[in-house]
Structures are given as C-alpha cells and as structure tokens.
Amino acid sequence: QQPVQSPQAVILREGEDAVINCSSSKALYSVHWYRQKHGEAPVFLMILLKGGEQKGHDKISASFNEKKQQSSLYLTASQLSYSGTYFCGTVSSNDYKLSFGAGTTVTVRA
Amino acid sequence: SAVISQKPSRDICQRGTSLTIQCQVDSQVTMMFWYRQQPGQSLTLIATANQGSEATYESGFVIDKFPISRPNLTFSTLTVSNMSPEDSSIYLCSVGGGGSEQFFGPGTRLTVL
Numbered sequence: 001q002q003p004v005q006s007p008q009a010v011i012l013r014e015g016e017d018a019v020i021n022c023s024s025s026k027a028l029y030s031v032h033w034y035r036q037k038h039g040e041a042p043v044f045l046m047i048l049l050k051g052g053e054q055k056g057h058d059k060i061s062a063s064f065n066e067k068k069q070q071s072s073l074y075l076t077a078s079q080l081s082y083s084g085t086y087f088c089g090t091v092s093s094n095d096y097k098l099s100f101g102a103g104t105t106v107t108v109r110a
Numbered sequence: 111s112a113v114i115s116q117k118p119s120r121d122i123c124q125r126g127t128s129l130t131i132q133c134q135v136d137s138q139v140t141m142m143f144w145y146r147q148q149p150g151q152s153l154t155l156i157a158t159a160n161q162g163s164e165a166t167y168e169s170g171f172v173i174d175k176f177p178i179s180r181p182n183l184t185f186s187t188l189t190v191s192n193m194s195p196e197d198s199s200i201y202l203c204s205v206g207g208g209g210s211e212q213f214f215g216p217g218t219r220l221t222v223l
Contacts, residue, residue: 032211041215047210097158098207102152
C-alpha cells in the first residue's frame with residue numbers, strides 16, 4: 001500500500017524552509033527519500049532505518065518516527081537547486097519492497 | 111554504489127507491437143526491480159526479478175503483458191507486449207533496497223502511438 005505524502009506541492013523563496021510528511025499504515029522497516037527533476041531518474045537522498053533516526057544531507061534532513069509510522073523531510077534555507085519532486089519510499093517489515101508516495105513538487109524561486 | 115544502464119533510452123512504438131528494455135548493472139545483485147512511472151505520476155513497482163527463478167509480479171501486472179528475463183546476476187530485460195497508448199510511461203530498473211539505498215537506472219521513455 002502506497003504511503004501518503006503531504007503537501008502535494010509547495011512554493012518557496014530562496015532561503016525559506018519547508019517540511020514534507022510521509023505516513024504509512026504498515027509497520028515500516030525503512031524510509032527512503034528521493035528527489036526527481038523533470039526528465040531524470042530519481043536521485044537517492046537518504047535512508048532512515050531506526051525509529052527516531054535523523055539524517056542530513058547538506059541542508060536537507062529527515063526524521064523517522066517508527067511508532068507513528070511517519071517520516072518528515074526538512075528543507076532548510078532552500079536553494080534553487082532544491083526544486084523538483086520529492087518522493088518518500090517505504091519498505092514494510094512484511095515484504096521489504098519499496099513503495100512510493102505520490103510525491104511533493106517543490107518549486108524554489110529567487 | 112551501483113551503476114545501472116538501460117537500453118533504449120527512449121522509443122516511439124506503434125500500438126500492438128512489443129518492446130524489450132534491457133537493464134545492465136555493473137555489479138552482481140540478487141534482486142532487480144522494474145518500475146513504471148506514468149506521466150506526472152509516482153513510481154509503481156511492476157515486478158521483482160531474481161536470478162534463476164520466475165519474476166514476482168505486483169497486483170495489476172501480469173507475465174503475459176510484462177514478461178521478464180533474468181539470465182544472470184547483472185542483467186535483466188522487461189518486455190512490454192501488445193502495447194497500447196496507456197503503456198506510454200517511463201520504465202526504470204532498480205537494484206538494492208530493503209535496508210540499503212535503492213539505485214535506479216536512467217529509465218526508458220516509451221511513447222505508444
């Protein structure tokens with residue numbers, strides 16, 4: 001079952017922050033975050049394995065609340081290069097297959 | 111990390127025909143995955159391909175429509191059979207996953223007329 005992502009879209013000015021949320025109805029083994037630019041393949045950002053784990057990639061970080069089966073991606077001091085569609089992918093403890101959310105389109109403007 | 115190549119990168123096909131997409135990985139992997147991304151949509155898993163066994167298909171995808179081969183640990187093919195315009199999508203192969211990073215190939219952009 002597909003994880004639920006919110007919001008669907010967000011528009012930012014350079015330097016602003018944003019949060020993208022991802023939740024699942026299944027018990028999760030891991031959460032993956034990807035960014036896809038138009039016409040390109042998804043690019044891996046980070047994976048979170050443990051409940052409460054937080055990771056960072058430049059000024060993009062994420063957290064994973066295993067009990068709530070939720071993850072959030074934080075875009076801090078956004079840059080123009082952050083524009084794209086962000087997908088969360090969840091791997092359930094049942095089948096270890098990666099299922100993707102519907103995506104969040106982020107537009108960063110100068 | 112894994113480097114994945116796909117052929118062709120794009121194709122335009124007539125309805126009723128078939129197209130075989132190749133996926134080559136630069137290292138040996140146990141599982142390979144095939145995804146479809148319809149225009150403006152998310153990625154949907156078509157099937158999981160293990161070397162030496164039949165591919166496992168997700169709900170809504172069948173072997174007759176999407177036959178998969180996995181002859182060795184670095185290569186797989188996906189065939190889109192008897193195509194219709196609804197099959198116009200990007201098809202991506204992928205390796206890894208579970209508790210580690212999942213890598214994606216560059217994708218094959220298919221247009222069916």
